[in-house]
Amino acid sequence: MNNANPSTSAEPMIVFRHVEKWYGSFKALTDINLEVRTGEKIVLCGPSGSGKSTLIRCINHLEPYQKGELLVEGLKVGEDPKIIDAVRREVGMVFQQFNLFPHMTVLENCILAPMRTRKTPREAAVATARRLLDRVKILDQADKYPAQLSGGQQQRVAIARALCMEPKAMLFDEPTSALDPEMVKEVLDTMISLAEEGMTMICVTHEMGFARQVADRVIFMAKGEIIEEAPPEQFFRNPQHKRTQQFLGEILSRH
Amino acid sequence: MGLKEFLFLLRGLQWTVALAAIGFIGGGIAGLFVALARTSANKLLVAVTRGYISVFQGTPLLMQLFVVYYGLALVGLKLDAWVAVAIGFTLHASAYLGEIWRGGIEAVPRGQTEAALALSLRYWSRTKDVVLPQAFKISLPATIGFLVQLIKGTSLAAIVGFTELARAGSIISNQIFEPLVVFGIVGILYFAICWPLSLFGAHLERQFAQGSR
Numbered sequence A: 001m002n003n004a005n006p007s008t009s010a011e012p013m014i015v016f017r018h019v020e021k022w023y024g025s026f027k028a029l030t031d032i033n034l035e036v037r038t039g040e041k042i043v044l045c046g047p048s049g050s051g052k053s054t055l056i057r058c059i060n061h062l063e064p065y066q067k068g069e070l071l072v073e074g075l076k077v078g079e080d081p082k083i084i085d086a087v088r089r090e091v092g093m094v095f096q097q098f099n100l101f102p103h104m105t106v107l108e109n110c111i112l113a114p115m116r117t118r119k120t121p122r123e124a125a126v127a128t129a130r131r132l133l134d135r136v137k138i139l140d141q142a143d144k145y146p147a148q149l150s151g152g153q154q155q156r157v158a159i160a161r162a163l164c165m166e167p168k169a170m171l172f173d174e175p176t177s178a179l180d181p182e183m184v185k186e187v188l189d190t191m192i193s194l195a196e197e198g199m200t201m202i203c204v205t206h207e208m209g210f211a212r213q214v215a216d217r218v219i220f221m222a223k224g225e226i227i228e229e230a231p232p233e234q235f236f237r238n239p240q241h242k243r244t245q246q247f248l249g250e251i252l253s254r255h
Numbered sequence B: 001m002g003l004k005e006f007l008f009l010l011r012g013l014q015w016t017v018a019l020a021a022i023g024f025i026g027g028g029i030a031g032l033f034v035a036l037a038r039t040s041a042n043k044l045l046v047a048v049t050r051g052y053i054s055v056f057q058g059t060p061l062l063m064q065l066f067v068v069y070y071g072l073a074l075v076g077l078k079l080d081a082w083v084a085v086a087i088g089f090t091l092h093a094s095a096y097l098g099e100i101w102r103g104g105i106e107a108v109p110r111g112q113t114e115a116a117l118a119l120s121l122r123y124w125s126r127t128k129d130v131v132l133p134q135a136f137k138i139s140l141p142a143t144i145g146f147l148v149q150l151i152k153g154t155s156l157a158a159i160v161g162f163t164e165l166a167r168a169g170s171i172i173s174n175q176i177f178e179p180l181v182v183f184g185i186v187g188i189l190y191f192a193i194c195w196p197l198s199l200f201g202a203h204l205e206r207q208f209a210q211g212s213r
């Protein structure tokens, strides 16, 4: 389905050009070049510490970068706080640890940002939130607090919360890594249905089944660099680099 | 000791409560800004408030009241005892509450702020909607503990001639020469206010400990 995906257009939505990032004197990203087109689904994988989180966190400026440039819809993410705000409104993020607000109900979690940053009236925000909670199949839990939900349910709420901002792209940072195995599927199914609806997605994940099913491209990182980039078929069947082969061997033997 | 004397003590108690309330409310408002400055990204604000907190935590409350009352009078600013004491307690409480709440703010997991940032919430919304409610909950037992200290600390206001409960006690005691009875009653009055608060604080602490299983 890779190149045949009808929702993928030629227009680049997110562009990295020679992006480099340091944490103090430690270089976390080296010469990152990447173009993500509207509607494209990217899976990012690589060993621990290879810079996957750092890379996607640069997109919504949770991490600043020091060299090169990063454009989202043509706007350079960097110094200008207005652009950073705009990018964050358009790009949703889902975290490994869910990061739901524990003192708010599921519904309140979902309506906060639309009300505060989009100035959506409460009723409209509630309506949108209910529609999206229904879509991630958790509407019946809308008035509960996060701590009353299972991990899988919390992560689906986190996805709905991000979707409430009606983003044009979604970033996922190991969304299933903190989940008990029996809950992984419900979250992946939610992500798959999102992908099928044409959402632009960058997913850091080691769920290779998911990668095969939805990714247009799989990107492999090691030591802060993009080492390999290929459609999933090719990536899994015929990885070019030794480092990739070794990594895939480890991942596949673990499952 | 007669009814008249007892009513005098109750009036002292009233001032004690009023003074603690002013210190707590004034100190709470100022302390909120101290805590926010202390946890801000602005290095100057952080340094200034760190110094502010050190000064007030590193010197006795008695001395702080002295400086506000007599010190300011020396430079020509003669304040009413009531105003001086209110200012003194507000400053004192703002430093302590600021430090307690700084700890609470820093104890809120980093992921909470990151989620708020990723949702494009601005500083004020991140603070008011996301961080502070969680920080206050974490800080509540320590905050109540400080309130109890503050109530007992109001007895120091006597040195600038302020007739709160402890000073009312010594006045009565000097009149009727029954120090044991008088100070026994004064002690019971302090206890009647502070003990329920302490219990409440301990109760909250237990509840949170269970809640965070």
Ligand SMILES: Nc1ncnc2c1ncn2[C@@H]1O[C@H](COP(=O)(O)OP(=O)(O)OP(=O)(O)O)[C@@H](O)[C@H]1O
Residues within 6 Å of the ligand: A023, A026, A028, A046, A047, A048, A049, A050, A051, A052, A053, A054, A055
């Ligand atoms: N805040 C930080 N300060 C200093 N170094 C950091 C910081 N965050 C990450 N690093 C370092 O940067 C490198 C890349 O980290 P990153 O979290 O992006 O890796 P990752 O690929 O997401 O790994 P994982 O699979 O463990 O999540 C690591 O070596 C990490 O130790």
Ligand SMILES: [Mg+2]
Residues within 6 Å of the ligand: A052, A053, A054, A173, A174
């Ligand atoms: Mg990571």
